[in-house]
Amino acid sequence: KEKGLDKQEIQNILIEDARTGLSVEALKRAIQNNLFYVQGKFPEIATRNDYYMAVSYAVRDRILNRWVASVKQYLDGKHRVVSYLSAEYLLGPHLANNLINLGIYKETEQAVKELGKDLEWLIEKEIEPGLGNGGLGRLAACYMDSLATLEVPAIGYGIRYQFGIFEQDIRDGWQVEDTDNWLRRGNPWEIERRELNYEVKFGGHVQHYTDNNGKFCSNWIPDLVVKGVAYDTPILGYKVNTTNTLRLWKSEAPKSFDFQLFNAGGYNDAVRQKIVCENISKVLYPNDEQEEGKILRLRQQYFFVSCSLQDMLGIHLRQGDKIQDFHKKFVVQLNDTHPAVGVAELMRLLLDKYGLEWDEAWDITTKTFAYTNHTLLPEALEKWDLELFGKVLPRHLELVYEINRRFLDQVTVKFYGDHQKISSLSLIGEGPRKFIKMANLASLGSYAINGVAALHTDLLKKTVLKDWYELSPEKFSNKTNGVTPRRWMVLSNPELTQLISDKIGDGWIKNLDELRGLEQFAKDKNFQKAWMEVKYNQKVALSKRILQRVKIKTDSNSIFDVHVKRMHEYKRQMLNALHVITLYNRIKHNPEIDMVPRTVIFAGKAAPGYRMAKLIIKLITSIGEVVNNDPDVKDRLKVVFYPNYNVTNAQKIYPAADLSEQISTAGKEASGTGNMKLSLNGALTIGTLDGANVEIRECVGAENFFLFGLDADQVEEVKANGYDPYSHYQNNPDLKLAIDQINDGYFSHLNKDTFKALVRSLLYDDQYLVLADYQSYIDAQDKVAETFRDKEKWAEMSIINVARMGKFSSDRSIRDYCQEIWKVEPIPVSLEK
Ligand code: GL9
Ligand code: PLP
Numbered sequence: 001k002e003k004g005l006d007k008q009e010i011q012n013i014l015i016e017d018a019r020t021g022l023s024v025e026a027l028k029r030a031i032q033n034n035l036f037y038v039q040g041k042f043p044e045i046a047t048r049n050d051y052y053m054a055v056s057y058a059v060r061d062r063i064l065n066r067w068v069a070s071v072k073q074y075l076d077g078k079h080r081v082v083s084y085l086s087a088e089y090l091l092g093p094h095l096a097n098n099l100i101n102l103g104i105y106k107e108t109e110q111a112v113k114e115l116g117k118d119l120e121w122l123i124e125k126e127i128e129p130g131l132g133n134g135g136l137g138r139l140a141a142c143y144m145d146s147l148a149t150l151e152v153p154a155i156g157y158g159i160r161y162q163f164g165i166f167e168q169d170i171r172d173g174w175q176v177e178d179t180d181n182w183l184r185r186g187n188p189w190e191i192e193r194r195e196l197n198y199e200v201k202f203g204g205h206v207q208h209y210t211d212n213n214g215k216f217c218s219n220w221i222p223d224l225v226v227k228g229v230a231y232d233t234p235i236l237g238y239k240v241n242t243t244n245t246l247r248l249w250k251s252e253a254p255k256s257f258d259f260q261l262f263n264a265g266g267y268n269d270a271v272r273q274k275i276v277c278e279n280i281s282k283v284l285y286p287n288d289e290q291e292e293g294k295i296l297r298l299r300q301q302y303f304f305v306s307c308s309l310q311d312m313l314g315i316h317l318r319q320g321d322k323i324q325d326f327h328k329k330f331v332v333q334l335n336d337t338h339p340a341v342g343v344a345e346l347m348r349l350l351l352d353k354y355g356l357e358w359d360e361a362w363d364i365t366t367k368t369f370a371y372t373n374h375t376l377l378p379e380a381l382e383k384w385d386l387e388l389f390g391k392v393l394p395r396h397l398e399l400v401y402e403i404n405r406r407f408l409d410q411v412t413v414k415f416y417g418d419h420q421k422i423s424s425l426s427l428i429g430e431g432p433r434k435f436i437k438m439a440n441l442a443s444l445g446s447y448a449i450n451g452v453a454a455l456h457t458d459l460l461k462k463t464v465l466k467d468w469y470e471l472s473p474e475k476f477s478n479k480t481n482g483v484t485p486r487r488w489m490v491l492s493n494p495e496l497t498q499l500i501s502d503k504i505g506d507g508w509i510k511n512l513d514e515l516r517g518l519e520q521f522a523k524d525k526n527f528q529k530a531w532m533e534v535k536y537n538q539k540v541a542l543s544k545r546i547l548q549r550v551k552i553k554t555d556s557n558s559i560f561d562v563h564v565k566r567m568h569e570y571k572r573q574m575l576n577a578l579h580v581i582t583l584y585n586r587i588k589h590n591p592e593i594d595m596v597p598r599t600v601i602f603a604g605k606a607a608p609g610y611r612m613a614k615l616i617i618k619l620i621t622s623i624g625e626v627v628n629n630d631p632d633v634k635d636r637l638k639v640v641f642y643p644n645y646n647v648t649n650a651q652k653i654y655p656a657a658d659l660s661e662q663i664s665t666a667g668k669e670a671s672g673t674g675n676m677k678l679s680l681n682g683a684l685t686i687g688t689l690d691g692a693n694v695e696i697r698e699c700v701g702a703e704n705f706f707l708f709g710l711d712a713d714q715v716e717e718v719k720a721n722g723y724d725p726y727s728h729y730q731n732n733p734d735l736k737l738a739i740d741q742i743n744d745g746y747f748s749h750l751n752k753d754t755f756k757a758l759v760r761s762l763l764y765d766d767q768y769l770v771l772a773d774y775q776s777y778i779d780a781q782d783k784v785a786e787t788f789r790d791k792e793k794w795a796e797m798s799i800i801n802v803a804r805m806g807k808f809s810s811d812r813s814i815r816d817y818c819q820e821i822w823k824v825e826p827i828p829v830s831l832e833k
Contacts, residue, residue: 027111030058052125056188067234067243082154086140086335090132092647130164134566145484146814148237151826157308160248163283168644173621196230198310220395226277227254228307241829249307251280288566289380305342327367334371337382337438343445344396370448382438443468448821450479453671453692481671482810492651495534513806528795542656558597563661567606567613570668581738596785599638603645622747662687665768667712676808682798708780709773725766
């Protein structure tokens, strides 16, 4: 017996390597080893973060052998690879997710416990990488999880922002922003690959010449060169070996470049250049569906797209394949138009670097890209001022002109005389200033175009991309969004996961359609009771957090009415606020009223420059101030604004929701994914016929969904007929009272200025038809409350909602992309013995 180990234990260690073994003993040794050998710490001085790092490194070790095996397998087999280009990845914390996907949560919990620590406590320490704004970035993260779980070779490319989405705090009821210094305690999940770097050019001018063979050539002489360095994060699938790569680029100054200046005595210039280079990947733009048009943003887009395409071409050529077969090796999915400049960049690389002819290059390019559109909002459509574009990317401007010239030649023949159509299809917009339309560049350069929910795809074909649909209907298809049940159920709602698995087994985690098996228990009283008990426990847990974070006491027996998403006028947090005021007025009018208690929970960030969205936050917190402290209310109504909505907080909020607010103006929300996560966690939806709500309602059944409001066609009709919000105000006493109160300073210490802009916008503009949908919304909310009184009915509806959510797994979405757009097959990965 050596150091407390008996013979059998020593034997176990020998066969189970400390770096890869999955037993409690192996994990424990690995954590201790990491603490000591990687960090130079020992238990007496190790901090909570040191332990968090040690556990994370121990887990990463176990992922790395799977990662290497995956890369080897892909290279050997020369398999077709999905390349996902996205400016945003909203990953959420890694540790717990990796433990679940590795299948060693319990073992690690035990190992940590034996070391005298608590795993939950360490998990809470992780700072999430907030490298995205919201739905679009989170979708990319869910898709990376599903690609790996489905064993599909894939690589995600993006930007390693030094600062992610800002942290939101609420002071005096207003949003204040703080920088998100997410790397301050180190990042154990990434591997810096200094040797893997590419140069990216900016600015300058282009020289044209004819070479010795009489070939017309272009030479781009930049005035700035930036180096992109790869940082890789392994993305492990659920209970498979497949581990894909998320490769994020950090911008730096190339060494050679600043030396030149330095030697010439230009020290200050050298330093300035270094800063310009580093700034490119410095910070994520915090806008939600609002185009920014800033030069730095264009630099970011081009920077990561260029690094990524150079990387793909390198991988392809190193395998000894012909450049002409590039599109056979890689399919490149454009996550919105943010990476659309890739179309011009691939052309540049094929023409200028690899010397292909135009037609050949264009053929390869248009067989490589596919484009997903994520919004119909006109203010989100990316346009680049042509002059600015030409200053940053002079060679690409030439290429866009040439692509457009050739395209318009064809279009003019096809639609002779239809100037309207030709100008709408043109890549270049005319006006006081010319601009480049990125959706057009993406549409022309791609062989497939998709929307993210059935209604959205329909509307795309009829509105924003109508001409493109008429030109090439075969390119269009719908791919309804989905969410990963690993993070959004197994990880965030372990109690519900257990209850479900006890009943129908755990196959649903990989095959969400199996949730159907729950339906037969929807009326089972015992099961209903257990179901509602789980929900109650989640509400108690959230109540604790709310009390801690914002000092508001909430009643876990009340309806938890949850409205969490970015703050945006089209998402209509305002409509919800008007309902809260209406409930409050009912109490004030009749203090003894028998009312179902409600806790209305809001969370979401407003873009720092979006005045109206910030004002709506102030309104919500102000209403809360009054309602929560009015003794007449007697705790029948509470209003909570939970600060800093991010993945970590979302994981705590979704499981505790009874009611999911999906109340956008019909035709505005492309899909939504929060709606899916909430329903999957047993919340019932109150919603409009918008985005994926339409399909959710189809699946769960109209009788299990609280529908209200105008549909997309009616919205258009109302607008076409000259919408008059003021008449709704005048004709509806409850609505009038609520708006008058806001206007008169009832919620702002009698200050009439605070919400003036809001009231004005509602009464005289109301672009998002808040007033038009008010009464219908109130009626639906009353139905919600009535239904909630019948606990068994509510439980039944909740169970049915979950049972019928199978379609909304991101595994289904990814399978559809694989079969219908990408034409890629799963490649199982086995570990070397
Ligand atoms: C969005 C749409 O608005 C959502 O409806 C959709 O679910 C997601 C994912 O497809 O994409 N488009 C978009 O720009 N955002 C979306 O959420 N905004 C952010 O990501 C902040
Ligand atoms: N932000 C975060 C942190 C999320 O987790 C999600 C989830 O989907 C979203 C935004 C998107 O929410 P929604 O689809 O409701 O707009």
